[in-house]
Amino acid sequence: MDESKMYLCRCENVTLADLHKILDAGVTSMEEVKRYTRCTKGPCQGRTCKELIAKEMARYLHVPIESIDIPKDRAPIKPIPMGEIAKGDQ
Amino acid sequence: MKKTADIVIIGGGVAGCSCAYYLAKRGFRNIVLVEKKYITSGSTGRCAANFKEQWESPVKCEMGKYSIRQFKVLGEETGFGDLEVVQNGYMFTLYQPDQVAEFKRRQTMQNSIGVPTQYLEPYEVKQIIPQYNTAGLLGAILNPEDGHINPFKLTFAYEKGAKDRGVEFDTYTTVTGIRVEGGRVKAVITDRGTIETPVVINATEAETKWISRMVGLYHPVEPQKHEILITEPMDYLKLPMITSYDQKIYIHQMPHGGFAMGTLNEFQPMGIVNYGSSWNFLEEMCRRAVQMIPAFQNVRVIRQWAGHYGMTPDMNVILGPAPEVEGYILATGAAKSMMMSPAIGTLIAEILAGDTESAIPISKKDVGLSRFQNYFINPGGSSKKNMDAEDAVS
Numbered sequence: 001m002d003e004s005k006m007y008l009c010r011c012e013n014v015t016l017a018d019l020h021k022i023l024d025a026g027v028t029s030m031e032e033v034k035r036y037t038r039c040t041k042g043p044c045q046g047r048t049c050k051e052l053i054a055k056e057m058a059r060y061l062h063v064p065i066e067s068i069d070i071p072k073d074r075a076p077i078k079p080i081p082m083g084e085i086a087k088g089d090q
Numbered sequence: 091m092k093k094t095a096d097i098v099i100i101g102g103g104v105a106g107c108s109c110a111y112y113l114a115k116r117g118f119r120n121i122v123l124v125e126k127k128y129i130t131s132g133s134t135g136r137c138a139a140n141f142k143e144q145w146e147s148p149v150k151c152e153m154g155k156y157s158i159r160q161f162k163v164l165g166e167e168t169g170f171g172d173l174e175v176v177q178n179g180y181m182f183t184l185y186q187p188d189q190v191a192e193f194k195r196r197q198t199m200q201n202s203i204g205v206p207t208q209y210l211e212p213y214e215v216k217q218i219i220p221q222y223n224t225a226g227l228l229g230a231i232l233n234p235e236d237g238h239i240n241p242f243k244l245t246f247a248y249e250k251g252a253k254d255r256g257v258e259f260d261t262y263t264t265v266t267g268i269r270v271e272g273g274r275v276k277a278v279i280t281d282r283g284t285i286e287t288p289v290v291i292n293a294t295e296a297e298t299k300w301i302s303r304m305v306g307l308y309h310p311v312e313p314q315k316h317e318i319l320i321t322e323p324m325d326y327l328k329l330p331m332i333t334s335y336d337q338k339i340y341i342h343q344m345p346h347g348g349f350a351m352g353t354l355n356e357f358q359p360m361g362i363v364n365y366g367s368s369w370n371f372l373e374e375m376c377r378r379a380v381q382m383i384p385a386f387q388n389v390r391v392i393r394q395w396a397g398h399y400g401m402t403p404d405m406n407v408i409l410g411p412a413p414e415v416e417g418y419i420l421a422t423g424a425a426k427s428m429m430m431s432p433a434i435g436t437l438i439a440e441i442l443a444g445d446t447e448s449a450i451p452i453s454k455k456d457v458g459l460s461r462f463q464n465y466f467i468n469p470g471g472s473s474k475k476n477m478d479a480e481d482a483v484s
Contacts, residue, residue, distance in 0.1 A: 032128045035135060035242050038346075043322045043392055074393045075367060079322055083387030085376040 008056065009049040011042020019053065023060050030057060030068050040071055043079055091260050094286040096120040097442070098278045099293055100265050100301055102127075103134035104241060105427040105434050106293035107248035111168070112435030114255035116443060121257045122285055124278065126264045130245045133295050134428060136365075136397025138318060138350055140331050140342050141429035142180045142236035144200055144207050149456045150406060150426075151205050153433035156450045160432030161239050168251035173243045174345055179330030180236030183215065183222075184229050186336060193231045200233075207233045219329055221385045232330060238345065241428045248431070268304040268418075275305070275417035291438065293421040296363055296398035305415045310462060311400045311408065311422050313363050315355040317371040319394040321386075323347030332382070339378045349389065351379055360401060367394045399425035403462055409437045410458040420459065 003017040014037045022036055030053065033039060039053055040046030050070060058065040076085075097118060099106045102125025110123045125131070141161065143154030158177075165173040184190045193209075200207045210232055212224040218232075253259060260282065267279040268290060277286045292301045296313035324347050331342040341351045355371060358364060372394055379386045400422055402408055407430060408422040421438050423430060433450055437457060440448055448454070455461060 029128055031131070035128070035130055036246075041393070043390075045392055074395055075369070075372065076391055076394075079390035079392045081388050081390050082321070082376040082380055085373055085391060086380045086387075088373050088377070 008053050009037070009039040009042065011044050011049070012038040014039040014049075014053075016056065019056060020060065023057065028057075028061060028063075030054060031071055033057070034071050045074070045078075046071065047078070091263070091283050092120075092122050092258055092285060093283070094120075095122040095258075096287065097122070097289045097291065098285055098287045099123040099291045099421075100278070101125065101132070101293035101295065101297075102129045102259065102261060103132050103293065103295060103427060104130070104245045104248070104431045105134075105295060105421050105423045106291070107245050107252065108427075108431035108435030109291055109293055109421050109438045110252035110257045110259075110435075111248040111255075112432075112439040113442065114252050114257050116439040118439070118442065119256060121252070122287075123252070123257060123259050124263045124265055124280055124285075125259070125261045128261050129249055129259070130242050132297075133397045133400070133425075134241055134245055136318070136395055137241050137428045138340065138342055138352060139238055139241050139344060139428070140180065140236070140340075141239055142233065143205050144180065144196070144231070144233040144236060146196055147406070148199060148203055149452045150430075151200055151203055152450050152452050153407070153430050155203075155205065156436070157430050157432040158235065158237075160436075161244070164244070164247055164251075164432070168247040169254070170243065170247035170250050173247060174240040175237065176328075176345055177235055177237035178328050179232050179234040181210075181215070181218075181230050181232045181330040181332050183227055183332060183334045184231070184336070185226055185334065187228065189335065190228050197231060205233060206235060207231050219332070219383075221383045222332075223382055223384055234330075236331070238331075238342070239428075244428065244431065248435070265301065265304070268301075270305050270415055270418075273414070273416055275415060287417075289417045289419065289442070291419045291421050293427075295400040295423055295427055298400055298420065298422050302412070302418075302420075305412075305418050307412055307414055307418075309408070309412070309420060309422075309459070310403050311424070312360045313398040314360045314401045315358045315362070315364060315396055315398055316352055317355050317367055317375075317394060317396045318350055318352030319372060319375055319391050320344075320348045320350045322390045322392050324349065324389060334382070337378050337382060339375065339382065341379060341383070348392070349386075351375055353378075355396065363398055365396050367396045401425070407434060407457050408459055409434060410441050410454060412459060
């Protein structure tokens with residue numbers, strides 16, 4: 001299958017080919033992959049792509065998945081309208 | 091990893107990478123940059139991505155003007171490619187009569203040195219930003235030449251330019267000490283080995299004081315925590331960045347469509363580095379943003395994070411040697427490392443080369459350590475009293 005048409009991060013259009021290109025350049029950190037590609041920074045905040053990318057990195061680099069530095073989850077866990085947050089406790 | 095170098099730069103953020111690039115471009119050789127994590131992992135990767143040339147002092151205006159000129163050519167000069175430079179302007183919205191007077195005074199100074207700031211009446215603000223709630227607004231100051239650049243791409247461009255010119259980058263390398271003998275820098279000690287060097291450049295911004303402590307000095311750079319959030323991507327409106335000192339908020343739409351907005355964390359004392367984000371910031375920021383632009387009500391927040399400013403006594407950069415230890419140089423951006431990185435790198439290269447002339451029409455004394463007579467700032471104090479200081483939110 002064409003790797004440039006297999007999307008790992010749908011929000012930011014990062015494909016399997018994009019990831020392999022970065023890994024081939026010597027990058028081994030998922031935090032760095034995030035800075036290069038914007039992966040996990042879209043509206044889904046990595047809920048669909050994070051594990052997929054980590055898994056593929058572990059497979060491609062021949063390392064255990066525990067050794068991949070998966071970027072931390074940041075609040076809010078899912079998108080919330082600002083008007084709702086602004087209401088506070090009310 | 092090299093065992094000896096002519097210059098070691100500590101810090102792989104935009105300031106350190108800019109120094110590496112401009113030093114190498116200038117002809118300095120045998121340069122090593124050491125970074126604790128990865129390039130852009132500190133304040134650079136957490137910044138608001140805007141740049142401006144409208145400041146309260148001519149020194150900062152000149153550094154801003156020079157930097158904007160460089161931003162336009164750096165992508166091509168380094169061979170990196172597009173850096174997402176856009177100039178949609180930067181607007182201060184003013185709510186107090188004394189603010190209006192102060193910003194009009196600045197405008198006169200800025201216009202006299204070629205920064206085209208203009209004063210706007212509330213109806214003109216409404217014309218530019220129809221969604222803006224102008225209740226209580228007295229006026230605004232806009233500089234159309236200010237704008238946005240991608241801080242990651244900018245830093246990677248410096249990195250590429252420096253590497254192409256022979257600079258060694260040692261990431262995931264922690265500096266644990268600096269050896270000083272007879273009042274001179276001799277070596278930088280890291281967890282991966284020692285690098286003998288006569289010159290060390292401290293470009294660690296928020297962590298400056300801990301590195302300076304390794305040579306037995308205190309330098310007045312205190313970390314101050316700021317928080318920021320970003321919304322889901324919306325239509326790109328090409329609006330100017332908006333800052334209000336009164337409402338303690340800045341709002342800036344990134345070219346990919348998300349609105350970034352942020353402010354100071356008032357609850358954490360200065361002097362501490364803590365990247366955790368807080369719920370009260372999220373709530374307070376949403377309240378301020380919805381009040382300023384009611385249309386934000388239905389826009390979703392997708393992420394928040396925190397970073398640090400390196401606060402200096404006059405909130406200007408500190409570039410140059412510490413007189414007590416020969417070979418120890420500070421390259422501190424004072425929360426402006428990203429937007430003034432070309433000026434920082436250029437001035438550091440000029441200082442190390444011993445130039446008397448400068449590409450930027452300012453005196454090295456204006457940016458050197460000697461301008462502080464008694465430079466202790468209370469690290470344990472509350473951040474609150476700095477809220478009114480210049481740059482508290484920008």
